Amino acid sequence: MGISETYTRGRDLVTSRPSVLIVAGIVALLALDLVRQIATPGGLSTTQLVGYLWDGLVVGLSIGLAGVGLSMTYSILNFANFGHGDYVTSGAFAGWAVTWVIAGAGQFDLTTLLFIGSVSTRDLGVSAFATPLAIVVGLLVAAAATIVLSLVIDRLVYRPMRDEGGISLLIASIGVALALRYTIYIVFGQRTRGLTDAQSVPDIAIAGGFGVGGHEVALVVIAAALMLSVHFLLQTTKLGKAMRAMADNEDLARVTGIPTERVVRFTWIIGGGLAGAGGFLIALERGAMNFQFGWVLLLLIFAAVILGGIGSIYGAMFGGITIGIAQSISLVWLPSEFSTVAAFAVMIFVLLFKPDGLFSGVTTA
């Protein structure tokens, strides 16, 4: 009886959704190949694999961190904010300007520092270990500046259009993105600038010749802490409850007496703050940034958020990590130029089978 039930279910699966089997097959093949490559002497070493996974986790967490904010605004305001990547960039520039000023005051010209101008990063010596205060203040300023920015933009752009459809808001957000990005371009210039002094960041050695960078650890720890706090905020506070209610059904939320405008404001505060902090941390981990790094990252952030299912905080985190790991683990099979291609391909594949994302149905939880 048990066997025949399993058989029926299996047959149903094969007949109704053969594509699921195909994908399962591909995934199994890749896994087998991975094992084979590790087993082959002179092939992929375990250290390398762990290295890929760690890189994927770091990139994934940074994407996820920026993605949580996007996911929140997406589910509560009902539009895909194409300006989010440039919020990330704005936060990073604001934060790093302050970090540089604190780290280099008295030593270098203030104006040059404030505009993150040409100063030798070696001489300035900024890192989470050499100048922790500057980094912490920079992180806070990055979050604060992005909160202010997102509130101002909401007041100017999105609030007058609150009743419009998602696509109208999306298009307006493309305009916001362009205007923001090129304002940064005009103010800070187009060059990619080094930010940190790589020499002063210790590599933390872990067994088997595998080491992780100090800034990577900083990013992972802070990102995890921020995501946890967002989780508790949404789950345990009244505000969180209101937000979830609004994400589910805005009209019903308003009828229940939830001050929707205030919830929207807090959404921007949390989403903007996370975007700014995320931008600052991503720049810290990379040690460099330019005026469009947020925009370039945005497509990956979107991929992560959609992969996870819009509106789900866990989805954003999980999607980010999936995208990050897909990107780095693809290096086992593909040249590095295809890592982003692999990430997008994974997203499209997942959407083929789960059109609403992995965590679909779970909104803002």
Add this chain to the structure above:
Amino acid sequence: MSSPTESVDPTEDAAGDDAAAGDDGREIPGWTPYREWFRDRWSEGGATAWATALGHLLVGGVLFALVAGFDLGTLPIGGSLVWFVYLSVTVAALYVATAPPAEPYVAWLEDRWMESDVDKLLIVLGHVVVVFFVFAVALGLPFNGLMGALSSVLFFTAVYAMMVLALNLHWGYAGVFNIGIAGFMAVGVYAMAILSSPTEAGAASVPGLGLPLPIGILGGVLAAAIVGLVAALPALRLRADYFAIVTVAFSEIIRLTLNSRTLQEFTIAGVTTGTGGATGITMPGNPVRLLFYDGFGAGAEPALLGSVLFPLFRGLRIELIPPGSSWLGVVPLPAFTLDLAVQPSVISNWAYVVVLSAFVALFYVLLVRTGNSPFGRVLKAIREDEVVAKSLGKDTNRFKIVAFMFGCGLMGLGGILWQGSQGFTNPGAFRPIITFYIWVALIIGGAGSNTGSVLGGALFAGALWEGPVYVRRVVTNYVDFGSTPSTFPGAVAPFVEGEVLPFLAFLLDNVSALRFILVGVILVALMQRRPEGLLGHRKEEAAAISLTRPGGGGGGGSTTADGDAVADGGREADGDGGAR
């Protein structure tokens, strides 16, 4: 203001006097009757008023030139600062003074604007031409330069119009939110290049398959349509905004793949070809060039049209007043030559613009026909309410896929005519930002309207894309900014101390970034104030019969837009050019 310095520029004084007219009724001998006469003719409006104004402008200009000791040979195009100032001041004065005679113009404009879509298109194109005419005069460009500038603006107008028309099929008709346009363009262009490039590669690029160009173009269009199918299959099950992200991810996958070193050159079944990687790929020669030259190479000799037109236009100078002539043998007249010479490259550019215009017309007709066909009506029904369309027994998925493929094929063709005509392209030309430009153009014109699409393309190319660059050229031509600061703080520091020029110089230097900000702000403003675009609520009805009153314009309008556009543009250019 009403000082009797009537000699130099009567129109200016008329304007000034107009303002001061209410103060007192002082009789000034000679001046007051003249003013009365002028007012009478003025208030008649229409042609009389314009003729009076033009006459004054002309007399004023000649007097001005004589007083300034000017060589009239620099007229009419071949300006300098003084001429530009004179023109601006008199035009401004004319504008202030001609409130009544300008009324017919404004009324005419409003009239035509309301009349039909084609008129709107003609008005916009005409004004683009006029504005660039003014730019050319202000820059002191010779006739050749004006023609060059115009051909470049019209080139962008045409290519954007084509892309926006194709996008309109997706968004305006089928309601499919496609932000992967750049990717579909890239597929078309690269497929065409690989199919049609010669098998023997030069030093510059990878070898192709050496097939004839029409097959290459057809292959490119088909490839774009097939990639559209591949993109549409997963996307149909998705929400509109998920679909959008999938399309943009698709376009990035395509661009990154074309950019990769791995596929730069590869061999399949003994045939070596490739994408050229990040360095780019050489395009097959533009066949329009064969109308003028006997080959594609740099050293090709003029042939066919080229051998006739090039010599004709190279020496096209009309001597209106030969040197050494005089009026009645007493007053010496300055030499004056109308210089209409045009370089060969500009002529072949114009020829290509004409070809592109024909393609725009083709796209337009094709989309209007599609929109009015049963197929198009189903698309519109899907856009309005997919469930309803489904319940009427329409296989909405099939309709959407076909529409998407059709649009993608057109995007591929548009890409070939745009990027494929430049002799060379690389993956950098297909960044997602191109997609957003096309979207901006669509939104300016108004989604759902084919005429609006062309209009949006023209406005985007003329006003937002090429316009700011010319404004910078004109301003830097006349204002000496000194040294331009290279950084923002370097520009702001003097600004705080009260020096505006370095800051302005810095902004002008960054005009290419400023225009992005402008595009962004306009996009937001449009979405807030006029989300339906310039042409208003233009969603064509899904109904088979026109729901407008009989005799009212209704649908698409006629298809002779392009021929007329040039004619009308020319007429307006003449009229306004003469007025200055």
